[in-house]
Amino acid sequence: MTSVFYYKLPEEGNFQAGARLSDTRIKCQRCLSGEEATWRVYSDALDIAVCATCADEARRLGIAAEPLSRK
Secondary structure, three states, rough: OOOOEEOOOEEEOOEEEEEEOOOOOOOOOOOOOOOEEEEEEEEOOOOEOOOHHHHHHHHHHOOOOEOOOOO
């Protein structure tokens, strides 16, 4: 989830919302704790980015987990 910033258009006087491009951190898609997602957990029916805690739980359940690329 990206953060949002607001800026005012001078000619119209209206406020406009835009994505903050510097916020590229992906948050865990499972527990929604706000932790950074550093792992990819996947199976036939699942492919999500998760935090380290959720990745550990997935491995205990026999679900494949691999580190996310930093590129």
